[in-house]
Amino acid sequence: MKIFDGLHAFIWQSYRENNCNAYFIDDGKKILIDPGHEHLLSHVEQGLQTAGISWNGIEVVLITHGHPDHMEGIAQLGDRTVWGISQKEHDFVKKMAGRYFRMPEPDFFLGTGDLILGKNRFEVISTPGHSPGSICLYWPVRKALFTGDLIFQQGIGRTDLPGGDGSQLKESIKKIAALDVEYLLPGHGGPVVGTEAVQENFRIVEQQWFDYI
DSSP, X not given: OEEETTEEEEOOOOSSSOOOOEEEEEESEEEEEOOOOGGGOHHHHHHHHHTTOOGGGOOEEEOSOOOHHHHGGGGGOOTTOEEEXXXXXXXXXXXXXXXXXXXXXXXXXXXXXXXXXXXXXXXXXXXXSSSTTOEEEEEGGGTEEEEETSEETTEEOOSSSTTOOHXXXXXXXXXXXXXXXXXXXXXXXXXXXXXXXXXXXHHHHXXXXXXXX
16 A cells, blocks of 8 residues: 555555564665564565565565564565664563573664654654554654654554553554544554544544543
8 A cells, every 4th residue: 555655665464463564665675564474474474576676675664563473574684684672672572581592692782862764754653552562753854743653543552461561552652643643553553544533543543442441
């Protein structure tokens, strides 16, 4: 799915196995956000092929959080590719699953603040709640927000997994709701497109979910 020039969404649509949406930015640097499970990379590979890019053409991979359905695919990275995750999330994953989760060491950590990749500036936002070191990525010039498993279309990420925290999740959602967002790009389900639709989605989530977490 082409979101706009320079951004493609590889939406996971199978209900038989859990996997995440992946996003490919082709605007200078070739960036992949959340590749997904290692054994379920076919939708990413097909999407890249449609976009005219090989898996080995990816230069940077960014991970919103450390659950396997979002980051396990980094095991397939080529030599030209570097990847990053937040320091807190990296430490959490190593502590919880380091003995049985095959994860190469990150090339850099995603710290709160500006992230410059080629000609583009992104903002890394700390958004704990679904997991301790979860982050969102905001692309201000495009008003695009990659939310991982923090918030979806009329839904929120789970808080009953290890490291989850409902109070933190609510505060994280309130934080990103203040951004100027035209494209809300979640880790599961469909994108929310249009400023009014995005703000309405935040209102629905607060009304329907905040009393239960």
